[in-house]
Amino acid sequence: MEWETVIGLEIHAQLSTNSKLFSGSSTEYGQEPNTQANIVDLAMPGVLPVLNTEAVRMAAMFGLAIGAPIGRGNVFARKNYFYPDLPQGYQISQFDKPIVELGHMDITLENGETKRIGVTRAHLEQDAGKSLHEDFAGMTGIDLNRSGTPLLEIVSEPDMSSAKEAVAYMKKIHELVQYLGINDGNLAEGSFRCDANVSVRPKGQKELGTRAELKNINSFKFVERAINIEIERQIDIIEDGGAVVQETRLYDPDKNETRSMRSKEEANDYRYFPCPDLLPIEITDEFLTAVKAILPELPAAKFERFMNEYDLSDYDAGVLTASRETADYFESVAKACGEPKLTANWVTGELSSHLNNDSLEITDSPVNAEMLTGLIKRIADKTISGKIAKEVFQALWAGEGSKDESAADKVIESKGLKQITDSGAIEALIDEIMANNEGQVEQYRSGKEKVFGFFVGQVMKASQGKANPAQVNELLKKKLS
Amino acid sequence: MITKSLTELSTSLKAGDFSSVELTQFYLDRIAKYDGELNSFITVTEEQALAGAKAADEQIAAGTAGALTGIPMAHKDLFCTDGVRTSCASKMLGNFIAPYNATVVEKLNAAGMPMLGKTNMDEFAMGSSNENSYYGAVKNPWDLERVPGGSSGGSAVAVAARLAPVATGTDTGGSIRQPASLTGITGIKPTYGRVSRFGMIAYASSLDQGGIFGTSASDCAMVLETMSGFDPKDSTSVERDVPNMSASLNDSIKGLKIGLPKEFFGEGLDSSVAEVVNDAIEEYKKLGAEIVEISLPNTHLAIPSYYVIAPAEASSNLSRFDGVRYGYRCEAPVDLTDMYMRSRGEGFGTEVKRRIMTGTYALSAGYYDAYYLKAQKIRRLISDDFKKAFEKVDVIMGPVAPETAFKLGEKTDDPISMYLADIYTLSLNLAGLTGMSVPAGFSKNNKMPVGLQIIGNYFEEAKLLNVAHQYQQVTDWHKQAPSAYTGGE
Structure with missing residues (x-):
């Protein structure tokens, strides 16, 4: 039955x-x-x-x-x-x-x-x-x-x-x-x-x-x-x-x-x-009017609004509105840096995995909303790459910098992590690597485009990760062709 | 001394004719001398009384004394008094030292009134004869073979025998008015919500109301206006200004419309009581009052309705007496159920157990609608009767009780006939109105006192006291005291 x-x-x-x-x-x-x-x-x-x-x-x-x-x-x-x-x-x-x-x-x-x-x-x-x-x-x-x-x-x-x-x-x-x-x-x-x-x-x-x-x-x-x-x-x-x-x-x-x-x-x-x-x-x-006035935005409404206002996926909106504290954190960073998508990625990714690892609530996060705002601003304006940003985040998590928006800048400065966007400098690195790897240059030119990745890796390594990846791509393509 | 009004006592205290310590000692001596046979006190608090009197004397000397400062009084033993046994005349609370003061006690303490002691009563305020006390029956000072009424019988007797100038009481179904009537003194039950119930051990919460006994309406007015008022600790107390009740005592009552409910003068009313009440009404006519015959058609439903609602509430209110945290606990309980059953079985008296059982039954699944809900509906009908009546009249008058004080033991085996003693008083509690008993004379049959009941509309205590005071200006019934206790003074 x-x-x-x-x-x-x-x-x-x-x-x-x-x-x-x-x-x-x-x-x-x-x-x-x-x-x-x-x-x-x-x-x-x-x-x-x-x-x-x-x-x-x-x-x-x-x-x-x-x-x-x-x-x-x-x-x-x-x-x-x-x-x-x-x-x-x-x-x-x-x-x-x-x-x-x-x-x-x-x-x-x-x-x-x-x-x-x-x-x-x-x-x-x-x-x-x-x-x-x-x-x-x-x-x-x-x-x-x-x-x-x-x-x-x-x-x-x-x-x-x-x-x-x-x-x-x-x-x-x-x-x-x-x-x-x-x-x-x-x-x-x-x-x-x-x-x-x-x-x-x-x-x-x-x-x-x-x-x-x-x-x-x-x-x-x-x-x-x-x-x-x-x-x-x-x-x-x-x-x-x-x-x-x-x-x-x-x-x-x-x-x-x-x-x-x-x-x-x-x-x-x-x-x-x-x-x-x-x-x-x-x-x-x-009494009811007064209660209505203090009623916070409810999860369902917030979910809808996050999808519409910040163009988030329903998955991201769901994760970010699961608690009021997370939603508040996200929204304060997104508003301050003007980069909601990037913020959503960081809050649901790096931040939440760090919180999980250390069993912390978002309200006790060592990286507060202001600090993350400072970090995301630097990713957005290309001062640092996403990869370097993770390194900066790690430093912030460990207590480096300060407790405000300037924290990321301080870490970038003290560790010399600022992205290289000077074409001349990147070209110089490319030239050196091409000179040292003539075999791979040959391979690429003979049609083995897979080795392109090798060159990107070498340039990034030589720049200690600081070269702007988009520029590296563009300049490599020009020089290798 | 015992013939002085509170105003006269206050004047004498301030003039230095005697001190509060002397006055208080005078009453303590009278209690020691007479209360052995009257049994109106459960606990005499000599030490606290004299300490209070000393403090009052200091206030008098400093010129900071109020109208009541230095005048001793007594409290019914269901008002919690900090550090003093508060027994409710029950074995259950025989060892209970209250850790706080009732709001009423707090207010009268603040007014500088030394506390002579705690007065006897029917256990948990359940009774109409004061025979249901773990500490023994209280005797009527007019005839020691008769009951003083109840449940506030101890307070009534203390005032009637002049062992205290005034005493607090509580009235759930007549427990101030009926003993006042049976002992020949003045007693007023205020409107429900006028006096805080905080610290008053609950019998039936929706009916209980604290009030005062005195030898005159003017004495009652002075104390009642001090006791009254909104209390944030009692959600059922009413936020409403308390008038100066003494100020309107001398207002003329010419043209006062007095309603006489025909249901209060029918079958069951002792003719000698009716005679006294009628004489009193004649007196009011002479004072210029107008008599209007009225009807309170649901009066006959007051007793059945009351004896469902009050026990129902009591059955729940008395659940806290379980032997767990305070009060009586049986010897060597074997388990929890045994502890509950024996602590409560041994700690409560017969009438209390009877009402707990009745109330439990009335609230039980399957009976609730037929009893409790129906009783509440009747309660509304009774209130409506009064509401209609007060559209036509200013006050309502009638007897307090159908007969004068009965003999001790006369009704103890017949609870129903005992319940009938409250037939004229209950309906007013169900409606939440104010009422009082005023001495109006003596039965020609047995020479026992008879009280006139005056019922007022909501919050018209000042009016009632005024109406009573005018009567007491032209009569001297309230000045008569039992000579065995007052003869030589």
Whole structure:
């Protein structure tokens, strides 16, 4: 039988606010346990939540970016359950009135086609604290630093039909939230994590199969693996005549398997009801206008613009808009030097391979945008050849020159790398090489044009690479003929 | 001393007739002498009280004292008080020392009012008789065999027996007005949002409101105007100017339109209570008020609606008492579930558990629409009733409770009949309006005090206090005190 997979994702993106969703405590990661939990985060008797409007602004940015209506009069609700790292005994979340309503996200499939994935909703909620089971024999430690940190839960429609599509969607959301500056994109620290709802059904069947929810997966690689292994598991069960149970499962990356956490029967009744401590959030037209004004150019729009404005290939435009920082870097160099094509080649080529080798982010590049601008200007005005430029770049990467546009010039000057464009000087070199290689001159003249390359190489070598290659070509042709 | 108004006390303090330390010690002595049998205090904070009084005396000496500086008071034991046990009359919080001050406490501290102690109450403010306290029932000073009402029974009794000049309370369904009525003092529940709830241990968040007990409307006005105001820490407090409530006390009420809802005078109202209320209304007529008969047709739905909404919110609000971070934890739990079940099972009293169960049920999947949502719809209908009424009248009057203080133990086995004690008070909490109880006389049957309820439109506390004060200018019911505790003075 042929099977069809149906996948929906719930992504939890931690919003990059300075303070928590309902208290003034810092959200900084990695601090000493319980140093970032005030009386509100500890749910002391009598305390009350006060909404961090910055989180609302960020959620609204996300909504606008996915073309969704921003909930007017959206309401916070309490999701009630007991857990030691949930101090209130309820999570303040949103239930039937989320801040972001139906939107969408386009992904590119492997065959190059575009598929539109529906984003059902996105809502604001508090994160819980952490239970620490190690280090306390027979007991559990509670760290409430994360308690109350704002999350945007982004829920997709069950529109994805393979693990690859799910990852493509997750990456697009990941890219978007970072573009918007509302999430730090750090999967390892749990700032961006995902639950996947997976079900299978015979191809062509209309109704959905029973789904399993894979909880808390925090890498793209694991999402793909977990979904694939879960699809296999479900198909095996059905083909063996069994039935998939609706349950929550956990992916174990070490064993590459999913295992049951709890079944539907054991699932909590969360007893959602509107939180009486908070008023409905009023989203005014003025507020939305202000959010629109600060909305950065989005990846898709930037991609289109880069292709049109800078005449880039869709590959280059894709690479350069994959992150906002890369796009900003490219654009600042391209504008300053007036050579977008050359800039694109350098950013996607030399710069990105150096960054990869040293595992650096573009924002930490030793060669900043001004330095690269200076370098590209010298290639464009033929002060140096492309080959010499790589040597200069290497020097800049190693910290030579200065941190501004004059850096390349300083390196060219100090290393004497300036291109030779004096025809007389080049002719002198050619004459000498021709005199020393009469045999090859003969060969060329008798029709063996392949040896032309030999002469180019010799001239470049003699000039230590500094002779202008175009001029070398032109003069060689003249002299050899 | 105990017959002086706050204004008179303030004048005496500033004139140097006595110091705040002397005044505070005077009340501490009275508490020591009388509270053994009344049980109105859970914690007496003698040290803090005298330290506060000393600081107040310094302010008085320096000429920087305000109107309330140096006048001692008491707080209901659900207002968090920094460094002082805040128990909510529950075993659950019997060991809980609050690490911060409620906004109300902060404001009254700042006004220079020394805190005498924390008053007894029904556990987590759930009750109408003050019998649901882990620290024992509070006795009515007019008759020790009778209840003082609840849930703010300790504060009401402290003021009624003149153990404190004023005391804070909270009112979720009548918890200020009903004990004020049953103990013969003045108490006001402000409009929802007028007084900050920050630091008030939540029972039902959408209904809870802090207020004040005093022996007169003018005393209440002085404290209430200090307690009130927007608090950035409470998102449900309202950004609205607080008027000088004392300034309008003497405004004439000639032409005042008083609405009498027929639903408040029907079946179930004790005739001796009705008589007192009617006499009070006659008095208002003499003062030039005009009486308008009105109807609040959904009044009968207030009790069922309240007993869905309040427990629903409570079931969630009380989830934080889990034995994990503070409060009571059972001995030697074997695992997490055992710790939750026994800590909560042993830490909460019967009525609290009853309401948590009711509320949990009402919010459960499959029942939510039938209970919680329907109750919210009724709540809107009740608000609309009042809205219509206030198009025709300035204030609404009626009884506070259907009968006078009942005997201790009389209703403890019958929660429904206990819930009926709040029949005239609940609807106003559901609507979020302001209301007060003013002493209007005594039942001819049992000589127990009876209060007149005055209900005002949103944020019309000043108007209510003015209406009450005018009545207290021509009557002396509010000056009558239980002689066993005030006879010799």
